[in-house]
Amino acid sequence: MFSWLIDEWFPGPEVTAVLLTMTKLLEWVFGVLLLGVAWALMTFDLLDLKIPGTYREVAWPMPVYLLVVFGCYSLATVGYRVATFNDCEEASIELQAQIMEAKEDLRRKGLKM
Amino acid sequence: MTNRKGSQQSRDSDKYSVLLPTYNERENLPLIVWLLVKYFGESGHNYEVIVIDDGSPDGTLEVAKQLQEIYGEDKILLRPRAKKLGLGTAYIHGIKHATGNYVFIMDADLSHHPKFIPEFIEKQREGGYDLVSGTRYRGDGGVYGWDLRRKLISRGANFITQVLLRPGASDLTGSFRLYKKEVLESLVERCVSKGYVFQMEMIVRARQLNYSIGEVPISFVDRVYGESKLGGNEIVSFLKGLLTLFATT
Numbered sequence: 630m631f632s633w634l635i636d637e638w639f640p641g642p643e644v645t646a647v648l649l650t651m652t653k654l655l656e657w658v659f660g661v662l663l664l665g666v667a668w669a670l671m672t673f674d675l676l677d678l679k680i681p682g683t684y685r686e687v688a689w690p691m692p693v694y695l696l697v698v699f700g701c702y703s704l705a706t707v708g709y710r711v712a713t714f715n716d717c718e719e720a721s722i723e724l725q726a727q728i729m730e731a732k733e734d735l736r737r738k739g740l741k742m
Numbered sequence: 743m744t745n746r747k748g749s750q751q752s753r754d755s756d757k758y759s760v761l762l763p764t765y766n767e768r769e770n771l772p773l774i775v776w777l778l779v780k781y782f783g784e785s786g787h788n789y790e791v792i793v794i795d796d797g798s799p800d801g802t803l804e805v806a807k808q809l810q811e812i813y814g815e816d817k818i819l820l821r822p823r824a825k826k827l828g829l830g831t832a833y834i835h836g837i838k839h840a841t842g843n844y845v846f847i848m849d850a851d852l853s854h855h856p857k858f859i860p861e862f863i864e865k866q867r868e869g870g871y872d873l874v875s876g877t878r879y880r881g882d883g884g885v886y887g888w889d890l891r892r893k894l895i896s897r898g899a900n901f902i903t904q905v906l907l908r909p910g911a912s913d914l915t916g917s918f919r920l921y922k923k924e925v926l927e928s929l930v931e932r933c934v935s936k937g938y939v940f941q942m943e944m945i946v947r948a949r950q951l952n953y954s955i956g957e958v959p960i961s962f963v964d965r966v967y968g969e970s971k972l973g974g975n976e977i978v979s980f981l982k983g984l985l986t987l988f989a990t991t
Contacts, residue, residue, distance in 0.1 A: 652988075652989060652990060652991060653906060653907055653908070653987075653988050653989075703901060703905075707897050707898050707901050710879070710897045710901070711890070711894050714884060714888075714893050714897065715882065715883065715884025715885070716884060716885070716886060717884045717885060717886040717961035717962070717963065718886065720855065720884075720886055720961035720963055721886040721887070721963050724852065724855065727777065728773055728852075731772070731773045731776040731777065732772075732773070734776065735772050735776060735812075738812045739811075739812065740772055740805075740808050740809070740812060741808065742768075742769075742772065742805070
């Protein structure tokens with residue numbers, strides 16, 4: 630699936646084209662993989678960079694933090710949008726009035742309902 | 743609502759075809775046509791209304807014929823089909839007979855008010871957009887007749903869709919839209935979904951094909967007052983459609 634990564638290590642036009650035509654699913658897989666690799670590198674110090682223990686302790690629970698933050702953001706956003714969803718009272722009143730007007734006018738023009 | 747007159751900048755060469763797919767809309771059809779005639783008359787844009795009736799047993803076609811006599815055969819076109827065949831094919835059928843270079847699609851049940859049409863046209867001209875979508879979720883847009891449950895489902899579904907698909911439009915399931923005719927043609931050909939998902943697929947494919955999208959806030963007056971017509975089946979088919987688009991676009 631990602632053979633182009635091996636063929637084309639450097640982003641040439643081919644890679645750009647693949648990135649542009651990726652489905653949303655592939656974009657997500659790609660993004661999660663990138664984050665996952667970065668997380669594993671930090672947490673398990675896979676590159677042997679002698680990352681200090683404190684950093685690794687912060688990195689270790691990061692996926693859960695991110696999920697919780699995203700969950701809170703989602704709930705807050707949806708909640709706010711539900712609360713501020715416009716009730717178009719006046720649109721309904723206007724429509725009702727226009728329906729009466731239309732019916733009368735159409736009857737005058739000879740429409741048999 | 744804002745009611746700016748667009749007649750000053752009306753271009754004679756532009757013509758707007760309104761596609762109205764109907765099924766058992768005997769009560770509503772005369773009213774929607776009356777409103778269309780009123781607002782197109784006030785704004786001075788060139789237009790035609792194409793009624794695509796799918797063999798309604800309630801006599802919608804009879805009423806449509808009377809309307810044709812009242813408003814003229816150049817304004818009201820009847821392109822009926824023998825039976826109910828789905829929205830996508832109704833649009834294809836309608837486009838074939840449309841003489842305008844722009845096409846409006848909207849519901850005939852009065853949930854979409856023709857008073858917004860001049861705003862759609864103005865918006866389209868302002869940015870040269872390939873399509874202009876009405877939105878219930880932005881600015882002065884909104885709904886009438888939805889309870890808390892319905893609002894929550896709607897907002898929740900919209901949020902999930904925005905996160906997964908990033909479609910570049912705020913109202914994906916709305917069906918009050920203005921298209922350049924050739925844009926609508928190319929989109930309809932590609933879309934295979936049914937129901938709510940059809941409108942969503944149209945706008946997602948539009949983004950995929952790099953068409954430009956403008957938005958106009960609209961008020962949506964639900965004709966089923968009080969009670970909710972969004973059941974479990976609709977939600978399941980919506981999620982299926984969403985995941986299909988997620989995996990394929």
